Amino acid sequence: MKNPHSADTTNPFDFVLFGGTGDLSLRKLLPALYFRHCENQLADDGRIICVARKDLDTDAFRSLISSEVKQHIPEEQFMQNVWDEFVQRVFYLQIDLTTIEGYSDLGNMLAGREDHARVFYLSVAPSLFATICNKVKEAGLISAKSRVALEKPLGRDQETANEINDQLAEAFEESQIFRIDHYLGKETVQNLMALRFGNSLFEPLWRRERISDVQITIAESLGVGTRGGFYDQTGALRDMVQNHLLQLLVIIAMEPPVSVDSDAVRDEKIKVLRALKPLVGQHAVESTVRGQYKAGAYADGAVPGYLDNETVSDDSTTETFVAIRAEIQSWRWAGVPFYLRTGKHMESKLTEIIINFRKVPHSIYETADGFTAPNQLIIRLQPEESIRMRIYVKAWGDDMELQPVHLNLDFNDIFKKRQMIAYERLCIDIINGNQTLFMRRDEVDAAWAWIDPIREAWEKHKVVPKSYTAGTMGPAASNALISKEGLKWYED
Ligand code: BG6
Numbered sequence: 001m002k003n004p005h006s007a008d009t010t011n012p013f014d015f016v017l018f019g020g021t022g023d024l025s026l027r028k029l030l031p032a033l034y035f036r037h038c039e040n041q042l043a044d045d046g047r048i049i050c051v052a053r054k055d056l057d058t059d060a061f062r063s064l065i066s067s068e069v070k071q072h073i074p075e076e077q078f079m080q081n082v083w084d085e086f087v088q089r090v091f092y093l094q095i096d097l098t099t100i101e102g103y104s105d106l107g108n109m110l111a112g113r114e115d116h117a118r119v120f121y122l123s124v125a126p127s128l129f130a131t132i133c134n135k136v137k138e139a140g141l142i143s144a145k146s147r148v149a150l151e152k153p154l155g156r157d158q159e160t161a162n163e164i165n166d167q168l169a170e171a172f173e174e175s176q177i178f179r180i181d182h183y184l185g186k187e188t189v190q191n192l193m194a195l196r197f198g199n200s201l202f203e204p205l206w207r208r209e210r211i212s213d214v215q216i217t218i219a220e221s222l223g224v225g226t227r228g229g230f231y232d233q234t235g236a237l238r239d240m241v242q243n244h245l246l247q248l249l250v251i252i253a254m255e256p257p258v259s260v261d262s263d264a265v266r267d268e269k270i271k272v273l274r275a276l277k278p279l280v281g282q283h284a285v286e287s288t289v290r291g292q293y294k295a296g297a298y299a300d301g302a303v304p305g306y307l308d309n310e311t312v313s314d315d316s317t318t319e320t321f322v323a324i325r326a327e328i329q330s331w332r333w334a335g336v337p338f339y340l341r342t343g344k345h346m347e348s349k350l351t352e353i354i355i356n357f358r359k360v361p362h363s364i365y366e367t368a369d370g371f372t373a374p375n376q377l378i379i380r381l382q383p384e385e386s387i388r389m390r391i392y393v394k395a396w397g398d399d400m401e402l403q404p405v406h407l408n409l410d411f412n413d414i415f416k417k418r419q420m421i422a423y424e425r426l427c428i429d430i431i432n433g434n435q436t437l438f439m440r441r442d443e444v445d446a447a448w449a450w451i452d453p454i455r456e457a458w459e460k461h462k463v464v465p466k467s468y469t470a471g472t473m474g475p476a477a478s479n480a481l482i483s484k485e486g487l488k489w490y491e492d
Helices: 023-038 058-072 080-087 100-110 126-138 158-171 187-197 225-232 235-253 262-275 281-286 411-415 422-432 441-460 476-483
Strands: 013-018 047-052 090-094 117-122 146-151 177-180 211-219 288-294 296-298 301-303 321-326 338-343 350-357 376-382 386-394 401-410 466-469
Touching (some): 013 100, 023 047, 023 058, 023 080, 058 080, 100 126, 117 422, 126 158, 146 158, 146 422, 187 386, 187 411, 211 235, 235 262, 235 321, 235 350, 262 441, 288 476, 321 476, 466 476
Parallel strands (some): 117 146, 211 338
Antiparallel strands (some): 288 321, 296 301, 386 401
């Protein structure tokens, strides 16, 4: 069977990048497309048309990206001759996104290429989503092969997400809408599905009878930096839990789909989101921890606290850390706690999923650690991608003493090649029209439906964030949350 994400050359395309001079475009999207160009994966006449307000022409834009984008490509992976070829695909169009005139210039550039995949990638403020969709429709630019791709945040809650989705639906069919959660483009996230559904070993173990708890951590070492204005209105629950953390949870917990077809996969994912036990009122307060970092230090120096950030309001109660105890109400998972946590300015950058298996029912051996830690599957997405299985073996020597060791799958060692960045996979899938790794409207809706009552409970019960020192793993209350049922956060 053909791999839907295989490295074949893409369909011929026009990739219209709104917000072409923005941070995401320069840091992630253009480097991603460059890497795919290096792999000969972009169709020969595929064009990247960057659209923005800045007064530039194509030549000026090409020289701008030649210096800017280069900084985001590791030196050893930058090949000047290939880059020179790549920039020939890149065009620039200065338009005012809010008036129809500019769109007719875009129309002229796209004319006669209706048989090409036509991607409208909206790397712009969400307040512009509706305007751009209306205008491309009004200008008659939406062909049968058009698709629109958008970045989160998709709304602030279920209601505002619905408004955005309604506006999108006025211009595009659902099959043309690609809602991005870049975590789904990460190699290990896809490997998680491969591990579960490409091997028969794990399936019998993947259930409440064998698994005691699951822990998912997305820790960041950076603070909010210059994004304070946006972040202060958003907070970790909306910024990370509603999307990245829930998507990881869903991939761990979903039933096997009947195929890799995008709707087959997404039909299973939505069932998990709908089966999440609602966290409402006092129950939400008791099952969650909010935190906010205060000044602290890393090996390379001190960092200021969240409230010291000039772009953040002085008395802000926005959370930069969240821990949640979630449960999935299904035959497979009933009673198994899923602990989720994420935060800014934590000890280090680390994304990790821990599956804790139950202890042996009756131990006939002595172990140095008293079998306190059960068998574990440790799936690491960042900083390096690896999967490790913790098992007990007899240590060499006279004594019959068991010792935990790890079966190690380090993907860098195994594949010995450059690891793709998430946006490479996602850009190619958008061009080729494969929606598997993108969020369907009902998924976004179900995720907000679970998140909104948590936020409402925090407001109603006036839950203010507990402070934690930057450079640590969050407030003490996060350890207290998990220790209520005799567990502790995994530490390497
Ligand atoms: C983004 C959030 O979606 O993900 C950021 O808005 C966060 O706040 C980022 O820093 C983390 O992504 P990654 O891939 O660096 O883990």
